[in-house]
Amino acid sequence: MERFNNKKNLLSFLIAIPFFFGGFIPNETMMPAFRMKKIVLDAGHGGKDPGNLGARSKEKDINLAVTLLVGKYIKENMPDVEVIYTRDDDSFPALKDRPKLANNNKADLFVSIHSNSAPNKSAFGTETFVMGTKNFEANFDIVKKENSVILLEENHEAEYEGFDPASPESYMMFNLMSKANFSNSLSLADHIETQFRDRVGRKSRGVKQAPLWVLWTTSMPSVLVEVGFLSNSTEEQFLMTKEGKEYMASAIYRAIKDYKEQIEIN
Ligand SMILES: [Zn+2]
Numbered sequence: 001m002e003r004f005n006n007k008k009n010l011l012s013f014l015i016a017i018p019f020f021f022g023g024f025i026p027n028e029t030m031m032p033a034f035r036m037k038k039i040v041l042d043a044g045h046g047g048k049d050p051g052n053l054g055a056r057s058k059e060k061d062i063n064l065a066v067t068l069l070v071g072k073y074i075k076e077n078m079p080d081v082e083v084i085y086t087r088d089d090d091s092f093p094a095l096k097d098r099p100k101l102a103n104n105n106k107a108d109l110f111v112s113i114h115s116n117s118a119p120n121k122s123a124f125g126t127e128t129f130v131m132g133t134k135n136f137e138a139n140f141d142i143v144k145k146e147n148s149v150i151l152l153e154e155n156h157e158a159e160y161e162g163f164d165p166a167s168p169e170s171y172m173m174f175n176l177m178s179k180a181n182f183s184n185s186l187s188l189a190d191h192i193e194t195q196f197r198d199r200v201g202r203k204s205r206g207v208k209q210a211p212l213w214v215l216w217t218t219s220m221p222s223v224l225v226e227v228g229f230l231s232n233s234t235e236e237q238f239l240m241t242k243e244g245k246e247y248m249a250s251a252i253y254r255a256i257k258d259y260k261e262q263i264e265i266n
Contacts, residue, residue, distance in 0.1 A: 036109060036260045038082045039074060040102035042214065043067035044114035044224075047092025049149050052117035054230030054240075059115045060090065062239050066227055067113045069249030074256065081260075094153050096160065099218040109188070109259075110222035111252070112214050114146065115239060117231040124232040125203035126196040128189040129224040130182065131216050132209025133171065140168070143210045146224070150213065163213075171211045184221035184263060191255035191262075192225055199254065200247045202228070225252060 043064040045051035051059025064087070071083040084105055086098040093101075102110040116127070118141070129139075136143060147165035150156045164170045189207040197204040215222045227248045228235040238244040 034264060036081060036264065038084065038105060038107040039109045039111065039256065040084045040086065040098075040105065040107040041067050041071050042086040042098045042102075042110065042112040043088075044112055044146070045092075045149065046087050046090055049092055049152050051149075052115055052145070052230050054115075054117070054236040055233060057230055057236055057240050059117070059230060062115045062227070062230070062245070063113050064088075064090070065245050066239075066249045066252070069245060070111070070113070070252045070256075073250060073253035077253070078257070078260070092152075094159070095147075095149050095213055096217065098214055099216075099222070102222075103217070103219050107220055109256070110215075110218045110220055111188075111256070112222070112224040113252070114224060114226050116142070116226040116229045117145075118229055119231075121231050121233070124229050124235045125205040126193065126228060127205040127208055127226045128192045129208050129210045129212060129215065129226070130185040130189050131212065131222065132182065133211050134209045136171075136208075136210045137168075139208055139210050142226070143171075143212060146210075147213050160213075165213075181219075181221040184259075185215075185223055187262065188221060188255065188259045189223045191258045192223065192252055195251035195255045195258075196248070200251050202248075 043060070043066075045060040045063060047060075049060065051063065053059070067085065068088060071085060074081055074083050084101065084107065086093050086101055098112070099110065116123075129142075144165055147163075150160050150163065150165055153159065186207065193204045193207055196202040210224075212224055215224055228239050230236045230239065239248070
């Protein structure tokens with residue numbers, strides 16, 4: 001009987017502990033929880049820069065259509081998140097103005113949407129880039145192509161401090177920067193490739209690192225998504241259809257939603 005009472009007392013004591021110490025443990029109301037409130041969506045290329053050319057499509061048009069759909073899904077399903085587009089028509093924002101728009105607006109996320117191309121017409125699939133230099137030589141063709149839009153801009157030598165997209169030496173400067181947002185960028189990139197592979201049934205070529213100007217100068221987690229190869233006729237055909245664009249956009253939207261839930265818990 002005595003043992004029973006002791007047990008009971010111990011139990012009451014254990015139950016009471018949270019009430020005694022609860023007041024000393026910082027809770028949610030004391031620590032402002034992070035909320036993802038603003039996203040910049042960047043449709044790659046535009047205007048006089050068509051980007052990659054498929055047999056029947058231009059990269060800038062595919063990018064814009066997919067980007068506008070991602071924005072539409074976010075607006076419809078995440079009313080607390082503001083969407084800002086770097087372009088919502090066939091205009092030509094300078095490469096450096098795209099991350100600048102995200103920085104000036106203090107955005108929580110930057111997502112740049114592109115379509116790929118390769119001399120090997122059989123290459124297909126999706127890939128998502130985060131800023132980094134690991135193994136980037138393997139992707140140097142894409143790096144060169146995506147950065148070389150700078151050359152179309154007037155006064156680019158002064159604006160980009162002599163950076164030459166075609167010269168590997170130019171990329172030495174990227175090594176000097178460390179990105180605090182690297183792990184969050186990686187996490188979003190993983191969510192995107194997982195959605196492409198598991199929910200849309202695309203071939204995922206994986207998450208990769210590359211020194212892309214548009215990702216380098218942002219001060220928030222940032223990724224660049226390649227939704228498929230316009231040089232591959234089957235994939236180009238898929239990306240030209242309404243359903244194809246909707247599938248890819250909803251995959252990116254769901255990845256952003258998963259990422260948002262993940263970082264708002266942590
Ligand atoms: Zn592109």
